[in-house]
Amino acid sequence: MINGDALKSRISAIEEWMIDIRRDFHRHPELGFEEYRTQKKIIEYLKAMDIEYDIMATTGVIGTIRGKGDGRTVALRADMDALPMTDEKDVPYRSSVDGKMHSCGHDAHMAILLGAAKVLNDLKD
Numbered sequence: 001m002i003n004g005d006a007l008k009s010r011i012s013a014i015e016e017w018m019i020d021i022r023r024d025f026h027r028h029p030e031l032g033f034e035e036y037r038t039q040k041k042i043i044e045y046l047k048a049m050d051i052e053y054d055i056m057a058t059t060g061v062i063g064t065i066r067g068k069g070d071g072r073t074v075a076l077r078a079d080m081d082a083l084p085m086t087d088e089k090d091v092p093y094r095s096s097v098d099g100k101m102h103s104c105g106h107d108a109h110m111a112i113l114l115g116a117a118k119v120l121n122d123l124k125d
Contacts, residue, residue: 002123010119017118021045022111023093029082029100029107035059038080038110045114049121063117067124076116078109 002010021041030038039059046053046063054062059080082102087095095101102108 007119010122011115014115014118018111018115021114022108025107025110026093026102027096029087029095029097029102030059030080031084031100032081033058035080042080042110042114046117049118051117051121065117065121065124074120076113078113079106080110081106 024041025038028037030036036059039055039061042061042063043053046061051063051065053064056062082095082097082100083104084099085101085103086099087101087103
């Protein structure tokens with residue numbers, strides 16, 4: 001069992017990694033059922049963490065982390081789609097796709113879930 005301080009330390013250690021992921025997704029938004037690049041990137045991250053995955057609903061991804069034995073199941077989910085809007089921010093990670101942007105946080109949700117997957121996978125046993 002991990003204590004709260006140790007968990008916070010693990011999360012802090014991957015904070016910049018999650019920010020980089022979020023900004024990458026923000027730069028490359030894709031509308032619903034068009035998230036092929038997003039899906040590919042998520043699969044790359046899951047593979048790097050040695051997390052098994054399945055593809056669903058054309059562009060969706062399900063990652064599965066298995067512990068040593070039977071027990072409780074925890075499900076976490078995030079939306080992946082962007083919206084048909086123009087990103088007017090003047091930041092380095094501004095959307096590179098005209099008329100598409102992550103304006104409701106799905107880019108952050110994906111990054112946070114990948115961070116949670118990393119921590120949970122490291123602690124699974």
